[in-house]
Amino acid sequence: MRMNKLLTTMAITGFICFAAMQAGAQSTKFIYNDGKGAPASGTYTPGSSFTFSISLFFKPGGSVNNLAGLSYWMQQNETSTFPFSITLRDVTGSPFTDLQSNLSYPQVMDPINRNADGTINFTDLGALLPTGSNPLGRGTYFVAELTIAISPTAPAGNYTLQNVITGGRTSFMFNSMGTGLAIPASIYSIRIKGRSPVELSAVPEPATLPLLGIGLAGMAFLMLRRRGNC
Numbered sequence: 001m002r003m004n005k006l007l008t009t010m011a012i013t014g015f016i017c018f019a020a021m022q023a024g025a026q027s028t029k030f031i032y033n034d035g036k037g038a039p040a041s042g043t044y045t046p047g048s049s050f051t052f053s054i055s056l057f058f059k060p061g062g063s064v065n066n067l068a069g070l071s072y073w074m075q076q077n078e079t080s081t082f083p084f085s086i087t088l089r090d091v092t093g094s095p096f097t098d099l100q101s102n103l104s105y106p107q108v109m110d111p112i113n114r115n116a117d118g119t120i121n122f123t124d125l126g127a128l129l130p131t132g133s134n135p136l137g138r139g140t141y142f143v144a145e146l147t148i149a150i151s152p153t154a155p156a157g158n159y160t161l162q163n164v165i166t167g168g169r170t171s172f173m174f175n176s177m178g179t180g181l182a183i184p185a186s187i188y189s190i191r192i193k194g195r196s197p198v199e200l201s202a203v204p205e206p207a208t209l210p211l212l213g214i215g216l217a218g219m220a221f222l223m224l225r226r227r228g229n230c
Helices: 005-013 016-020 197-202 208-229
Strands: 027-033 041-044 049-059 069-071 074-076 084-090 107-109 139-150 157-163 172-174 180-182 187-192
Touching: 041 049, 074 107
Parallel strands: 041 187
Antiparallel strands: 027 049, 049 139, 069 172, 074 157, 084 107, 084 139, 157 187, 172 180
């Protein structure tokens, strides 16, 4: 009989350190890709959004001999301002479709995803293989696509997002027996660019618009006077 997903997660959390000490060369890591340029980075503007895929590489070994599911949370590493929100998790095409939790959006990352009403989100982004599925062996498996929205007031600068690797929300994969293995940090680098001087000069500031109108009216008045004196 399959354990309740929440109980499974709680049980596995206690196994992470134990599994890490077992003999064997088991390993796992996240791979990010936005499909544009460098796979785990991007340059964006305030008010925009971007989507990147998360895949999981798994190499069995020791007591972690197969892959049945995973739990993970995402965080923003910077703590001065929090312009990012998760607006969608899409598992279409992933073998992991039995979701650990259903999310409400947006999930504000300050620094760990938080519900829209401001309460901390203790549910995770991970999922299990559907009931009755055979566990997976060595390979790289698509987990999900995350869509991230950037606040229109986001300050220009460099930021990093990554899976959580400490505390009660440590990211980990687990096998069909409930033995877990922590997933090390994988970083998605973000550069938010401000408006360039050219962009800023292309549209007159509101305060300059009345002056522009006065200048045009003055030019028209002078042209009329010159015609009248001809």
